[in-house]
Amino acid sequence: MNNKKVVSFLPYIAVIGILLLLISSRFTSNAKSFTYNEFLNKADKIEFKSAEMSMGTTVIDISGTYMEKGKEVGFMVSVPNTESNVETLTKTFQKNKKMKLVVNDPNRENFLMSFLMNILPFIFIAGIAFFMFSKMNAGGNNKAFEFSKSKARMEGNIKVRFKDVAGCDEEKEEVKEIIDYLKDPKRFTDMGARIPKGMLMVGPPGTGKTLLAKAVAGEADVPFFSISGSDFVEMFVGTGASRVRDMFKKAAQAAPCIVFIDEIDAVGRQRGAGMGGGNDEREQTLNQLLVEMDGMGENKGIVIIAATNRPDVLDPALLRSGRFDRQITVNLPDKRGRYEILKVHARNKKLAADVNLENLAKRTPGFSGADLENVLNEGAILAVRGKRKIITLDDLDEAIDRVMMGPAKKSKKYSDKEKRLVAYHEAGHAVIGLKLESADNVEKVTIIPRGEAGGYNMMIPGEEKMFPTKADFMGQITGLMGGRVAEEVIFDEISAGASNDIQKATKIAKAMVRSWGMSSLGPIQYDDGTGNVFLGRDYSSGSNYSGEIAYEIDKEIRKIINECHEQAKQIILENKDLLTLIADTLVEEETITSEQIMNLMNYGTLDNPNEEKKQTIEKLEADATDVFETERVEEQTAANELAESELDEALKELTKDDFHDEN
Template identity: 80%
Template sequence: MNNNKKVINFLPYILVISILLLLVTFGNGNATKVFNYNEFSASAEKMEFKDVRMSVGTTVVNIGGTYENNGKLENFTVSVPKTDENIQWLSDIFAKNKNTKVEVLDANRETFMEMFLKNFFPFLLLGGVAIFLFSKMNAGGSNKAFEFSKSRAKIEGNIKVRFKDVAGCDEEKEEVKEIIDYLKDPKRFTDMGARIPKGMLMVGPPGTGKTLLAKAVAGEADVPFFSISGSDFVEMFVGTGASRVRDMFKKAKQTAPCIVFIDEIDAVGRQRGAGMGGGNDEREQTLNQMLVEMDGMEENKGIVIIAATNRPDVLDPALLRSGRFDRQITVNLPDKKGRYEILKVHARNKKLSSEISLENLAKRTPGFSGADLENVLNEGAILAVRDKRKVITMADLDEAIDRVMMGPAKKSKKYTEQEKRLVAYHEAGHAVIGLKLKDADKVEKVTIIPRGQAGGYNLMTPQEEKMFPTKADFMAQITGLMGGRVAEDVMFNEISAGASNDIQKATKIAKAMVRSWGMSSLGPIQYDDGSGNVFLGRDYSSGSNYSGEIAYEIDKEIRKIINECYDKAKEIIEGNKDLLTLIAETLIEEETITSEQINNLVEYGSIHSPEEIKKQEEQNEDSNVENIQNAEEAKVAEEETVKETKEKAEVEKSFDDALKELTKHSEE
């Protein structure tokens, strides 16, 4: 089948090349000399003709053939007026040479079909090839000419994704189960007088599984799945987007029951009139048509619109009202249990070592989305293949987490000795705050190996994941962020630029505490609009919703929080200099230490516990005993070898003596 397609694709080129070759062959191959009547009448007496073909018409006589010119045969043609004198003259000239072969042709012998093929067929063939090439250039997919207004929605049937393939969003599954029940058995709902939601809007951070959940709904209901991106509606041609919306809904009605999934709907569903300089008329027309189509959908006709976005704050209010998108489902980042379930799903086809605990891995990855967790397992598998291991180890997954968070380790980047000590004490400062402050995050791993833009980092996880963190939690978090800068100040009486990211995070938290969460002396008043990301078209002209005096008070409160946390961090660091030095010096030597090793440092002053040291000593003793036994066995074996060698030499000597004695007797 593929070979036939290749031949068809090359067919136009083969035809064009063949026609060109024919033209070249017939045009230049024979070099025919065309005489006019005067030239021919003047030179005909001297020409030696070989072959002559005469076609006598009503007014002229067409003559063609060959003649000899300087020993070479050349073709010629000429038209002579038809008169009795000319015909007699031609007959005499051709009869003069006995070697001349004359053939008289009937002028009416050529049929109409022959004339047509001779005169018009080449032009028709060239025209057909040109049309064929033009059609091939404009064929294929969505680039066909005059098909700009057609919907680009991809229709998928027999979806394989099921709810078992989607983990970490149990509540969201419950919200969409009614849609599945309706698509399977709509009569139950219509008998009760219930109207199924026309549309559902899935909102959440990137990578949380919104698209996967929508596919799972189609898979569970076993209905066709239309998928399209919001950006596929808008084109440079005016009216194209609205036409595509109409075509998409038309196809959906023909395929009902079905699910229409619009990904990144904010690309077309943004607030109208919010564009700079008058807005985008084409996008707004597309949105208007979508609103009309969703209103025009009859109730309980088996069409469910599911849309996904990361920016619900920029969507037009008319799109979100009941009757269009009746239900809004928030797909948040998974908690520890959700991460564990997601890891189990993605670990199905992975060869994991028996030492790996997915539950512990879930504890170490707070804030990871489902896509991040899948990437962690995939990176771990790639590292195992790179190192030619048969299973994925915990070390592979540790490195994979670091890669997803910070990027690959820059092992070629070397510190100076002074920089290495500075980074070690900086990271040790974070670790000490995590160990000694009550509400601070737990230290999981500390490293001074550079990654990304960071010279080193601490992997710290919350003691327990909370839905509503308190002021004490935020204060402890800021204090932990200040730990690195404080350690530099206390130990070296110097500060570096390495704390810039810590300062940025701490300032962001302090601003939110004052402006959004009311955790300052300014009281429970929100001085922020709370919208998160700025929408330029809407927020460009909006002024501040507080006065200049309040802005000054806000700055004072933010500074107060940061200074209070800095002083708290300094108090802890100065009270635990020995622990700080111990962790930092261990980091300088080991470069990376884990939470278990840090706990051993706190309790025993060494990264190894007494049990580990004892076990290692026992292993060393066993190894020494085994080495002694092996040495003794080697010695005994050597003595036996020497003894065997001596005995063999004695036997050989006795044999030689006997042979000599026998030879002597023989000679006598």
């Protein structure tokens, strides 16, 4: 048994032991107990010292002491309450005039002791029953009286500040007026202004929505209630609505405060879109949330902040003015934002001197704040695993690969044929990146397996754009086709290794035709624009175009893919020697960097010969400088020695002349 469980039972064991001791002390004594006949036979022969008679209705309880062999001994006896017995006992005890006789009325006994002795067994049994039931409820987690209580957790004295939230400067500007309102609401009410009751933060996972909400509470120095949307809904009808009421009641008591509801789409989905009818528990919870938000007074000081990455499924009533008045989009950070985020998370990291966070930010497009934090954390773990005192650039490079693709499977061995196939596949992507201007730049190529991929090619955009053009998308698709085309050209065969490339290319082509109007079908949107499918809403809705248009869409998608495939094939055929050179290098080295790839393209080797010449010249110049300095020092030393010797000779001559003059 666990020691903690034993310790938890000790108070109960102690109480039970004390109770048993009290009960036993009540009924056990060292006094000698006589029977009625024994007492009558010995009464005349005993020298009594004291006696106490308790006159009951039918029985007389007698206790006292008598002398036996020079010692005082206690006795107890019960005799029938008759007139003859009373007279006999009175005469017996009165024979010794020094004896102390006390006659008690049983109706005047200690009422408290009598009450305790009568009621104590029942209290004891009730306590055991309560203890057993409480343990059963705790073990089964059946807290019946807590179903309707809110699960919102209140945090006070929040330490997070705006300086801890990087990469979202515009979003911080949007929420600053909320902070001013929570600090001094009178300024706004005097002006007749109404601060939004609710703010909805929308953005991909890991972009810092929760952290930003905490920073608002930290800057305003107000309590912070946090709860998830799924915490409202239970299997019991009415529980969610009751929890909503309880949450707003607690928030009103702690006002001014911030209530943060994470993943609000779990409870705020559109009503009437459920597969099992509209009157379910979730919709009742949503109705109560709508009522509570609309019923908040102007000066209650409660600000609701919610977060979701699926705003398209939220009920329109939740987004109307007076509820979630303001919608703040927290997007993935750009290069500068990633650099600021890395600086925040690198505060407690011991980085090597050659680690440049700006370069690291450049190499991680599309990473969220959580991904960047994970990169630095993985780098620190790798440094500890390698027993290093600092986090090196190699650690961070491996960490980026781990976050993107998973750990390297170095134990997985290719056959020679498979290794060449993967090398040419990845080299095909690299050649397209090098030779096609609109394609993404090649940052790193490896044939070490990671995750489901046999190798991968890290390609980053040359410039991060808010509005990519059709040429940009065509360049991306062409780059994705490079590996497949290289297999066709070199091996006259295709493998399943390009499945992920084909999936990405098809997705881009579909979006070009259906969403962005980048085809001959014109600037018409043929999808619903809601992104992910919401089954309850989209199950019964048909497409908004005819079957003929669907056929045309398929033709346009195929046309885009075929054009990019042919362009990739042309580039590969024109640069077949470069393709073979990169593939052969990959077979030998397994991983090559962007700088090495550029050297292969420009000089045919991994190293830059001009750089080697430059280093050689610099070394020769440094050696020549050292020789010149050495010769100069030697000449100066020789001149100094000559001057010293001439000075010594002059002094000797002078001394000799002075000696002759004295003579």
